[in-house]
Amino acid sequence: MWTVGDVLIPNRVVLAPMAGVTNIAFRRIVKRFGAGLIYTEMVSDQGILMQNKRTLAMLTIDPEERPVALQLFGGDAETLARAAAYVEAYTDADIIDINLGCPAPKINKLDAGAKWLLSPERVYDLYRTVSTAVHRPVTAKIRLGWDDDHLYYVELAQAIAEGGGAAIAVHGRTRAQMYEGRADWEAIARVKAAAAPYGVPVIGNGDVTSPEAARRMLEETGVDAVMIGRAALGNPWIIYRTVHHLRTGELLPEPTPEEKIDMAFRHLDELVRLKGERVGVREMRKHAAWYLKGLRGAAAVKEAAQRAETAAEMTAILRGYLTADAALVSR
Ligand SMILES: Cc1cc2nc3c(=O)[nH]c(=O)nc-3n(C[C@H](O)[C@H](O)[C@H](O)COP(=O)(O)O)c2cc1C
Structure with a gap:
């Protein structure tokens, strides 16, 4: 058991946000497999503010799947704060997460996603603004940086924590890496160390492809929880097998x-x-x-x-x- 703000999370296995995948259909399936915390797909702050029908449909949460972190993306602190206030007023989301890592050019053009990684000061203002606009915990999902020449993950972790952020999920790659190369778990450990003095939990992400890898990430980085993305595609069993392995040390068989x-x-x-x-x-x-x-x-x-x-x-x-x-x- 651990907490994000005042939200109790029953185990240390977290489903990653995946656009086009982690809609309510997949989330219901994954919840049956016992995920401790589940992230939605990323949702546009502008879409919410303009009351776009398809965007609003993405806000539905099944009480059964809670606790849920609803992820927003946007490039401006004020509009993100207004969208977060809407989410707080009209949805069952337990946590409001902000996407600071998406590498897609069409998202970065809006100053959103990974663009935030270039400016820890902007990120500090963002968390100040959004966390004062809502009562529910506001969290961050980051990458290590824009590229190898712009690695501000320690400063970003501090900015998020000082601004009032309640947890940080970190994918151990830069934006330039996209999904290539290995995730840098040593850097994830440094994010954990940077957030620890603030009492802000860190969720490690990247290359958790098996229950054993999850255990190794927890041991090697000291993170509070592991986040699983691609390994759960067509394979929600990995969630249950990981929860079970972390609890008992036992390895359950793969599905038939x-x-x-x-x-x-x-x-x-x-x-x-x-x-x-x-x-x-x-x-x-x-x-x-x-x-x-x-x-x-x-x-x-x-x-x-x-x-x-x-x-x-x-x-x-x-x-x-x-x-x-x-x-x-x-x-
Ligand atoms: C199809 C797909 C969609 C994704 N969409 C999002 C998203 O909406 N928000 C986000 O923060 N990350 C998104 N990601 C990144 C994942 O959350 C995760 O950080 C990444 O896949 C690395 O973890 P893994 O090695 O366990 O897959 C996406 C990844 C994939 C493969």
Whole structure:
């Protein structure tokens, strides 16, 4: 048990925010696997302030999935503060997180995401402004810096803490690295050390690809919790396996192909309920590929799933994998 502000987090395994992935459909699935804290996709502050319908739809939180951190992005302290006040007034989010790490040019052009990493002073003002505008804890998700010539993560951690930030999640890469190279866990340890005097918890992120890696990150960096992103794609079991490993030292088996396909059915169902059949099935295509990843002889099924238009088609294609696989095994 640890806390972010006054929010109790029951374990040290956190689901990373992933745009286009961690919507309420996937979050419901991951929560069943016992994630301690779950982040939403990033949500535009401007979209909220302009009452954009699609943006507002992203604010729905299922009471079952709490505690939830709702992530905002924006390039201006005042508009972020107004959006945060809206989130506090109208949603069940326990924590309001601000994205200070997104590397996408269209986000950085708005002075948002990783652009903040260039200016710890602006970040201090940001946290002062937003944390005085709301009562709920306001947190940060950062990268190490813009590039190797602009590594201000210690100053950023101090600015966030002094400005009133309640926790820092740090992805151990620079913006220039995107998702390449290895995450720098030593730098993550330095962020933890910088935040420790303020009593602000740090969540380590980057390359936690297994329960053992999670344990190693906790031991090597001293962070309060680990955040898992890509390793949970098509593999929400990693959350439960990690929670269990950290609790007991035991390593539970990987899911079977049948369990994976069953979960894909469930995910499809949730997505169709959330977004309607046309959009839900389209979104499911990438998840189908992730659920099938690493399964023997799945290439053709994976490809067919990319062309599915209806839920019935998608279901038949996925079920086809199991029957084809059974045929292979029995031969
Ligand atoms: C598809 C995808 C979408 C992402 N969207 C966001 C986002 O909306 N906000 C954010 O802070 N990070 C986002 N990230 C970054 C992840 O939260 C995480 O920091 C990164 O993937 C490194 O962790 P990992 O090695 O466990 O994947 C995204 C990553 C991926 C792969």
